[in-house]
Amino acid sequence: MSFNVDSKGVYAIATTPFCDDGSIDYNSVDKLTDFYQESGCTGITILGIMGEAPKLEPEESKAIVKRVVSRAKVPVIVGVSSPGFAAMRSLARSSMDVGAAGVMIAPPPALRTDDQIVNYFSGAVEAVGEDVPWVLQDYPLTLTVVMSPGVVAKIISNHPSCLMLKHEDWPGLEKISRLRAMQRAGDLRPFSILCGNGGMFLDFEPERGADGAMTGYGFPDMLTELVSLSAAGKRDEAHDLFDAHLPLIRYEQQLGIGLAVRKHVLKRRGVIASDIQRKPSQPLTATAKAEVDYLLARVGRQDARARL
Amino acid sequence: MSFNVDSKGVYAIATTPFCDDGSIDYNSVDKLTDFYQESGCTGITILGIMGEAPKLEPEESKAIVKRVVSRAKVPVIVGVSSPGFAAMRSLARSSMDVGAAGVMIAPPPALRTDDQIVNYFSGAVEAVGEDVPWVLQDYPLTLTVVMSPGVVAKIISNHPSCLMLKHEDWPGLEKISRLRAMQRAGDLRPFSILCGNGGMFLDFEPERGADGAMTGYGFPDMLTELVSLSAAGKRDEAHDLFDAHLPLIRYEQQLGIGLAVRKHVLKRRGVIASDIQRKPSQPLTATAKAEVDYLLARVGRQDARARL
Amino acid sequence: MSFNVDSKGVYAIATTPFCDDGSIDYNSVDKLTDFYQESGCTGITILGIMGEAPKLEPEESKAIVKRVVSRAKVPVIVGVSSPGFAAMRSLARSSMDVGAAGVMIAPPPALRTDDQIVNYFSGAVEAVGEDVPWVLQDYPLTLTVVMSPGVVAKIISNHPSCLMLKHEDWPGLEKISRLRAMQRAGDLRPFSILCGNGGMFLDFEPERGADGAMTGYGFPDMLTELVSLSAAGKRDEAHDLFDAHLPLIRYEQQLGIGLAVRKHVLKRRGVIASDIQRKPSQPLTATAKAEVDYLLARVGRQDARARL
Amino acid sequence: MSFNVDSKGVYAIATTPFCDDGSIDYNSVDKLTDFYQESGCTGITILGIMGEAPKLEPEESKAIVKRVVSRAKVPVIVGVSSPGFAAMRSLARSSMDVGAAGVMIAPPPALRTDDQIVNYFSGAVEAVGEDVPWVLQDYPLTLTVVMSPGVVAKIISNHPSCLMLKHEDWPGLEKISRLRAMQRAGDLRPFSILCGNGGMFLDFEPERGADGAMTGYGFPDMLTELVSLSAAGKRDEAHDLFDAHLPLIRYEQQLGIGLAVRKHVLKRRGVIASDIQRKPSQPLTATAKAEVDYLLARVGRQDARARL
Numbered sequence A, B, C, D: 001m002s003f004n005v006d007s008k009g010v011y012a013i014a015t016t017p018f019c020d021d022g023s024i025d026y027n028s029v030d031k032l033t034d035f036y037q038e039s040g041c042t043g044i045t046i047l048g049i050m051g052e053a054p055k056l057e058p059e060e061s062k063a064i065v066k067r068v069v070s071r072a073k074v075p076v077i078v079g080v081s082s083p084g085f086a087a088m089r090s091l092a093r094s095s096m097d098v099g100a101a102g103v104m105i106a107p108p109p110a111l112r113t114d115d116q117i118v119n120y121f122s123g124a125v126e127a128v129g130e131d132v133p134w135v136l137q138d139y140p141l142t143l144t145v146v147m148s149p150g151v152v153a154k155i156i157s158n159h160p161s162c163l164m165l166k167h168e169d170w171p172g173l174e175k176i177s178r179l180r181a182m183q184r185a186g187d188l189r190p191f192s193i194l195c196g197n198g199g200m201f202l203d204f205e206p207e208r209g210a211d212g213a214m215t216g217y218g219f220p221d222m223l224t225e226l227v228s229l230s231a232a233g234k235r236d237e238a239h240d241l242f243d244a245h246l247p248l249i250r251y252e253q254q255l256g257i258g259l260a261v262r263k264h265v266l267k268r269r270g271v272i273a274s275d276i277q278r279k280p281s282q283p284l285t286a287t288a289k290a291e292v293d294y295l296l297a298r299v300g301r302q303d304a305r306a307r308l
Helices: A026-038 A058-071 A085-097 A114-128 A149-158 A173-184 A220-231 A235-252 A258-268 A286-300 B026-038 B058-071 B085-097 B114-128 B149-158 B173-184 B220-231 B235-252 B258-268 B286-300 C026-038 C058-071 C085-097 C114-128 C149-158 C173-184 C220-231 C235-252 C258-268 C286-300 D026-038 D058-071 D085-097 D114-128 D149-158 D173-184 D220-231 D235-252 D258-268 D286-300
Strands: A009-013 A043-046 A076-079 A102-105 A134-138 A162-167 A192-195 A212-215 B009-013 B043-046 B076-079 B102-105 B134-138 B162-167 B192-195 B212-215 C009-013 C043-046 C076-079 C102-105 C134-138 C162-167 C192-195 C212-215 D009-013 D043-046 D076-079 D102-105 D134-138 D162-167 D192-195 D212-215
Touching: A009 A220, A026 A043, A026 A058, A026 A220, A043 A058, A058 A076, A058 A085, A058 D085, A076 A085, A085 A102, A085 A114, A085 D058, A102 A114, A102 A162, A114 A134, A114 A149, A114 C149, A134 A149, A149 A162, A149 A173, A149 C114, A162 A173, A173 A192, A173 B286, A212 A220, A220 A235, A235 A258, A235 A286, A235 B235, A258 A286, A286 B173, B009 B220, B026 B043, B026 B058, B026 B220, B043 B058, B058 B076, B058 B085, B058 C085, B076 B085, B085 B102, B085 B114, B085 C058, B102 B114, B102 B162, B114 B134, B114 B149, B114 D149, B134 B149, B149 B162, B149 B173, B149 D114, B162 B173, B173 B192, B212 B220, B220 B235, B235 B258, B235 B286, B258 B286, C009 C220, C026 C043, C026 C058, C026 C220, C043 C058, C058 C076, C058 C085, C076 C085, C085 C102, C085 C114, C102 C114, C102 C162, C114 C134, C114 C149, C134 C149, C149 C162, C149 C173, C162 C173, C173 C192, C173 D286, C212 C220, C220 C235, C235 C258, C235 C286, C235 D235, C258 C286, C286 D173, D009 D220, D026 D043, D026 D058, D026 D220, D043 D058, D058 D076, D058 D085, D076 D085, D085 D102, D085 D114, D102 D114, D102 D162, D114 D134, D114 D149, D134 D149, D149 D162, D149 D173, D162 D173, D173 D192, D212 D220, D220 D235, D235 D258, D235 D286, D258 D286
Parallel strands: A009 A043, A009 A212, A043 A076, A076 A102, A102 A134, A134 A162, A162 A192, A192 A212, B009 B043, B009 B212, B043 B076, B076 B102, B102 B134, B134 B162, B162 B192, B192 B212, C009 C043, C009 C212, C043 C076, C076 C102, C102 C134, C134 C162, C162 C192, C192 C212, D009 D043, D009 D212, D043 D076, D076 D102, D102 D134, D134 D162, D162 D192, D192 D212
Antiparallel strands: none
16 A cells, blocks of 8 residues: 555554553554554554644654654654754654654645645645645645635646645535546546545545545554445435444534544554644543543444443 | 523524525525524524624615514524624614524634733623623634633623523533533633534533534434433433434534535535525535435434435 | 816815714814815715724715715715625715715625635625716725735726725835736726825825825825825925825824824814724824924924924 | 743744744844843743744744743743643743743633633633733734623733733723723732734824733834833834834734735844745735835834835
């Protein structure tokens, strides 16, 4: 499996596991890497927004990249978004040196006009190097930068090294349709689309033209099954599986505490040892934890993976 | 049923039905008013964000208020949010004159600090009059104004005429818990909490202390049943009903096209004659319409109301 | 003097004078209208952001339009920006009916992408009517909508009824140069550019290609002299005059209290009877008032108009 | 001279000089350090927003800190604002280790409520260590975080290690007055206030209670003279000096190109060898450069320092 414009399936957005004292839990990093692969993931994305990247020292970031890349048998993408190009280049370069498959770049919140956005990515590509394959992250809800389909198309056209769109606009179904229509019309070269937003629209996204998901929901094994069912044209089965998980997917889709939910589930599944986050963090209250456990029990009625 | 600090159940956020030529469809206004009441709604909120209020001429707004108020047997709340206090007062006063139960006020997007928000509502209350009962709308996702629980508490304490919170922060479950805890501690007087966000968390919100919902999902009859099940302590049944509708609730929760979904469902249910919106609007594509219909069919397997 | 693509000079952004009881002071409206014309203004813009438009009832807005239009011998532009097209059309139509020369439209704060902005103005032009001459207001600092030169050009190309750009981007000198360069290259038809931002860059803007100013600084007579000096190529004299006023221009350029400074100066000049604003407003503290008076005294050493 | 709650005068916001090949120009770093001291500056702030900090590799940042600290005889403050606490702590600790006097921390753009802001600084102080003296940066125009006087007061009260406010709210004169009034009322302990915003209101800020300036205007020698004149009660002379420079101060106060103006002036004064910036940057056009030179010539008529 390699990272290219035909990449399909599920790229897991990896959390960063910490020990209770706040240090990186490398044992859990390894278990998580294995877990994603055993779950059928076709790639792993590390140091993304949900990977607590800004809470890591530069040396820690590099150490995690090295650890995951050396263990994983699937492509590893490294989030390198940064307020400045110097830090972006530094992490991109060191990641590629140890064997990462590519990097992921999100636009900084201050960008507004189409030109500003297009120019920013020209600068970013110049900074990391035109030879570094990369994923364009389109996430307006958190980043406040809104890219029209035309802007996404222009960035992809400008930069042959952009192989994939991490699509998490909301609403976003029409955006997928429009980008794929541009390709059918011959106006846009091939590129992969994997969807984020915690999987909230993954029942319909593949039908619109997405190649799969890039998200960190605590059941990546369910995500890979869902994407396979969609690919096999088993629409009703795909929706049945999706609907069984939607109450939990929806609960996880809460800005701020979503990561706490995710880590709680991964801990309950025995993948990571602690659900602690580095500060600033929003831990789950006892009530919230009980709500998640109730939802897990309900999912478990239809999906054995959730019987914990 | 009256509008007060003990108000419970479901206040429907009413859409504004138009004829295909763009004029107001008063026949559908009447049918919609009846439908909400027959669905068990304990109140109706008109001219809210989802009611296309800014697309109405001042005279049209007043005419709709008069029409709904004169027909409804439940309390009618009128959204009067406005960039300026003059228009707010004008609509509030004319609405109360024809028999509205109260008004709803959202903060303008430019507010930032706690003091600015608290002062804004002091000005608003002075403008509409201290005798006008009102609902405080807390909707950061769209309005970009973030109110901490302390700010909400201060506004409620400052203004005896504020009877209800329309809660649609996201995430927001802890906010409900904290406000209710303040009351139990004796730090805050009683007020009603009805939840928005299209019902996305209405399975848990009543357990946290909410009194019900104020939202416009196309199945208000399901919302009232859900709130009743919660009130009766039938947790599992409530979640079963909620989960059956969640895929559609989720689909409707898409900024911009959500209203198109809602009107499409209400039209298919025979309540309104046309699903047209005034400009600017985002109509549903054929693909999106087919997706909604597919979801309706799936909901229909478990809920007869969705068999259309 | 008419309002067209060759319009030059100074369009005064008119304040709205109130009596101490908050009612509109029509006597001062008349005096202000005369004052602007006696100051050499080639046009008057009413109901703009600094005209407290959102604090007016719809009937009051219409009454002010009628009053100013019937008295003025120069073109009167009416600000009709509104959250919805219905209110915009209503005010635009009634203003044109009583003899306004055109309207001014600013984009609503939610717009982000180039397409969204361009489409918004298509909708606005459809709403007010393609026969209504209008001014495009570009004011990112307050409106948070950023228009690239390409977007401004596209809007102007799309709509023959757009005759003028009210330019108040900051920084904005290069934007003027680029738009004028597009015209010289034959890519853009003629249109007038008048500059806002309180006059903060009016020493250089005419040299970049602006036709004058559209702003409400308390010394419109100085603005018209400045624009004339620039037009006559008297660069040093223009800068001397500008520099004499810059400390006060700068002091007025404070969001929120700027209008209070402006009204205070107009009152001290004997043009309006009261400097009161409708709520919400930020009045000047005694210290601030003393600072303005000190600056007036200093300006007065070089410009007799400021000796009050 | 030490950095404490009584600090007065001018802390220069240092630019970071680069060679034409983009590497750090340490020779110019030294000359700049000397120049600031010879200009009478009582402190130097490095790696601030105008110091191109995000464009530096972590090692480069540390090297610059070491270089300036080892050469300067005045206190050196290091900007350590960062999206995450890990990088903030890392730079703060390494800076203090080599002899920095303290650090400066600005809030990240996502903060909205008073509580969020207050809590953020608690986390930041915990991260860098309660023993590290620091400057609170209040810069809403760029950071979009608005702190009321009450929030500033709370942060200062919570953290004895906060010794200074870098005040650059706009408008901001009343904020200074209110904070100083809180102190006179015994509600707030002493702290220093130095003002930013490029000096745009430095004629009035000391009279309101500010202790001086922290900004990077190309004439720090003029800033120190201005603050001295104010301190000596020579109001008219202070304003005369200020007014002579205001046209240039105003021109520099243009977001994006302001740094280019500043570096151009410092280069023309012979302090730095190149005015190049690292990307992303907005260089001056030939027209803009000519405008700056024209303003310099005009300032030079009244201030010999500007005769270049």
